[in-house]
Amino acid sequence: MKPNYRRCTSCRKVGLKEEFWRIVRVFPSGKVQLDMGMGRSAYICPQVSCLQAAQKKNRLGRSLHASVPEALYQTMWQRLAQSNSQNKT
Template identity: 40%
Template structure:
């Protein structure tokens, strides 16, 4: 009988739903204290996962969930950069 591979699940900080890791976008706070989008999902640092849609991003920002997850302040410039990065 073939071995079934386990699909890693992560929680979206916007909608609070568990989804496969591949469907979510990772936002990471690097050791240099910069916050950026991690398309590979392998950068070192504190990460948070979010659905790649504007609705979840708005929920995460409004509820300060992104700040809590990454343990840092989120500037308005960074929010705009995240919105642009999510659209790609």
């Protein structure tokens, strides 16, 4: 089976789908959420620089054609902090 490649909306890096976080604008409700659901998707690297740029320049919002709630960014920052603390141990 062919590998699935995706591109980070922030740094434009191409990599395997599993390397990125998936943000979804769910159809038909238009709700934006992390990881699950069917609808328009955007992918982002789980890195501080990518998340900062995406939040500052509204890159996720533009690629999803929807506004991304601040709570979703907070969830991503928490997940990033958790993964960084696990990698250090």
